[in-house]
Amino acid sequence: MALIVMKFGGTSVADMDRIRNVAQHVKREVTAGNKVAVVVSAMAGRTNELIGWVNDATKTPDPKEYDAVVSSGEQVTSGLLALCLQNDGVKARSWHGWQIPLETDDAHSKARITDIKGESLKSSVESGTVAVIAGFQGISPDGRIATLGRGGSDTSAVAIAAALDADLCDIYTDVDGVYTTDPRIVSKAQRLEKVSYEEMLEMASLGAKVLQTRSVELAMTKNVRLAVRSSFDDPASVPAVSLDGNSTIGTLVCNEDEIVEQQVVSGIAYAKDEAKVTLINVADEPGVAAKVFGPLAEANINVDMIVQNVSADGATTDMTFTVPEDDLARAISVLEARKDELRYEELKGATDIVKVSVIGVGMRSHAGVAANMFKELADKGINIQAITTSEIKISILIDAAYQELAVRTLHSLFGLDQETA
């Protein structure tokens, strides 16, 4: 038998019918002989309702009370799913974060997991009782409920899987796996059977919204095998996880060495929520970059791509960089406040840009990916405004109007198009 963790997000448990559907997915695995721990989110919409009340109570909520209120949504779902399982003849019980206990630091509302004392949880699961765990929450050093922040339930699931030494952590979501790119843009996009943690990390942080970055990082560190699959499949029509912990559906996120035939490029990601800032005719002198980026860092604004042109006159230069779109207004005001010091001629902000990235661990051993990419885009008349690279990805900044053309072009160029039958 395999010990598996199954995680279901808010849309998968949105109402009682959906929760009953989840119970069928779980029952299939139990019937096949697997031991199961389930991690659940709040019913879709509940968390927003709770946050709405908190914000109605005060503009500056105490994070400890915020957590005490907001964590209740997951507790409700865990109890209801345990009841649905029992009603289907499956032994089950709910676990709140403090009951495990899943221990966190004291950074309430964005807490990090410090330890999971999983002995009683593990012996309960191994005795054949399905554990239905309220995701997103743990207990802080002073005995208060702490929530894990955005993507918290995915992170709970991976941490629980590590603590239970699970064979597989199945993340059920509203898509049936990880694709070579967004199927809404490229109809020939293919589902990846396997993808490495590092590639998934790049895809997650670059705008493919299937998994939260934080949970993939934790899976990589703890060597937890993740599967991304759909909760909207008919529970009866899909095969159970095999008794050695393998799934034949969805996408497996795993160690590179589990992937035998590695493509050079695994996927094309894009991110529209970036904004571009340009400083025109800023002084080209030592220390100017520190003067620009120091204050932005202090303001907690994350700068991503940076391009500094070669100075034409030897005295001034243009500097371009990207920030999250939500932070653009703050970035502009931080730099305007320092205009006298920076002595730039003009400050421009733009949001009509998109970042497109080509990702693949195979790029480590294959030269020429960048050259091919730039040539093909140039042939299509797409102007590249900035470039950043890592060992396993190349990102470019282009005019937003060219987003679809660029993604489709690169998807074809690197052989990712699905062959039509």
Next chain:
Amino acid sequence: MALIVMKFGGTSVADMDRIRNVAQHVKREVTAGNKVAVVVSAMAGRTNELIGWVNDATKTPDPKEYDAVVSSGEQVTSGLLALCLQNDGVKARSWHGWQIPLETDDAHSKARITDIKGESLKSSVESGTVAVIAGFQGISPDGRIATLGRGGSDTSAVAIAAALDADLCDIYTDVDGVYTTDPRIVSKAQRLEKVSYEEMLEMASLGAKVLQTRSVELAMTKNVRLAVRSSFDDPASVPAVSLDGNSTIGTLVCNEDEIVEQQVVSGIAYAKDEAKVTLINVADEPGVAAKVFGPLAEANINVDMIVQNVSADGATTDMTFTVPEDDLARAISVLEARKDELRYEELKGATDIVKVSVIGVGMRSHAGVAANMFKELADKGINIQAITTSEIKISILIDAAYQELAVRTLHSLFGLDQETA
């Protein structure tokens, strides 16, 4: 200063505006120099929503999971009230049952409190931080959440008051105190300034719905002084509890010896939710009562008033008793199943009856109350179908049509009518 517990029920915390109003009541007490612990119910309607989901999940819910789901309502209110208090500049924190811990037995969904380890709660309250406690819940011996059943939040409040050795437990509700009778029936009903535990117990169990019987019993046992008052008063217009723990508004429920001028009769209660069962021509022989009431007790049906007529023929008799209206159908079917054994001629059930009770600790030392009562009712043409008495109350069963007349008549007879100005 006084240490007080303030309890607010579901209608008092029904929405954010009502919760802000509660915060004002609490702030008034803190500003006056009192130390405060608050016990809250779920926002009105939330518990029913949660129970609805539980019943949708399964017809036979596991009480442990029922408790895990249903207890979340109080947790939400406690966090939200703590946030409203903080927003008003009052130091506050929420406490869930397991955090105190308020320990219970393992009778989930109707658990009884076994112990309250209140040291950290008490030191927090005494340091000047308002404790906002989720009512209705505790932690069972196996570390699961247990709820206290009907009236649980009142019981939580009294138990917390006892554990904190509070000077007063203020029960805020939607009426402004305990009345000599229902003001909807008798416009001259008066608010009682003080009432003894024993009288309140009779009133609570006889249909005056202000306080749950269980919480009054606990208050009597633990000698906790209770005040019943309205959360709908303008928080700014009512005086704070005095620093020796006395309130000048509402009704104080206390020990008999705190009440100086005790009336003979304190109040008139009535209960409409009773039903009458009559067995006609049942065998008048030893053991027949056991044969009738044994099976009813086994079926967990509570029999209240019992009348057995003197036998006219020496062989058969009529027997009349009351049961809760909700149990009438079951009582009838239990007795029909035993018709051969009981050999009665006819079995009749009726719900067009009402129980009216006259209550007062002064009756212990005053003879003649019953005689006065029966004469006055006879003068009004009201036929008494059954009578039960205790040291401090006389209850009669009458035709439902005479309910208002009987209550008004007795209210006047025992000098309870308010003098008009």
